[in-house]
Amino acid sequence: MRAIPAAALLLASLACHAETPQQIRQIYVAEATSQQAGFMPSAKRGDAFFRQRFASNDKMPACTSCHTNSPLNAGQHAVTGKAIKPLAVAANADRLSDPAKVEKWFGRNCKEVVGRACTPAEKADFVTFLSEVR
């Protein structure tokens, strides 16, 4: 019984702290592994996903439409023109520090650009790519 409030406290304290890219990657790897035993995240697959033309949206056919050809570069929103900070952790230390924010943007951008929800495996690969790209 005592362990339950302790676990809840731990979870609450974790929620208030910034997470590391490794921790966020682990969340998606765990989810992907539960669907596909032995899953290993791959930065290379993440890179390919970043460059893939999904062509589901005229104005934003690919991630690169707003985020340029390299996640190390600052981007520009394809419709509004607003500046977008680099996606890569190496270029922008704020990236991959808030799991809820990461999940929110996968939710929006996958629907809008990929045309469907992304799978946990795709998310794990993408997060791996963004944390490792130099």
Added chain:
Amino acid sequence: MKRLILIALLGSALPAFADRLPMPANTPASFTSECSSCHIAYQPALLQASDWRKLMAGLSEHFGSDATVDRKTEQEITAFLERNAGNASHLGNAGNPPRITQTARFIRKHDEIPAKYWRDPRVKSKANCEACHPGAAKGSYSEHDITIRELRE
């Protein structure tokens, strides 16, 4: 002499004041985090309350994007926008879906801008206030600050 300085100061402050739309001090964090990722956080004074309500009711199809937020956040943002909305008679109707760029005030303020500037790649969209007004996110729309030199006149 003192009075002269005061008059001069007032004179220089007034035109700037007219183009200042500071973000209200009580702006909720949810407004900033949810409404300034794809575009700047447009100041509530840029639309009238009924237009903000219309806009907030259609977030699932927000100018081609799904910008839905959870119910609590939606209520918080809507209440903030309503509380600080602009004067309906100054702004005029913003159309449906409401667009800041369709308000009579926006059109009047930009009536001298030739169409080619709106198409300029540095501008891209009328939604991109910062292309010309570098202080837009902070509520400064003064003509003196316009970044595209050809447009400053």
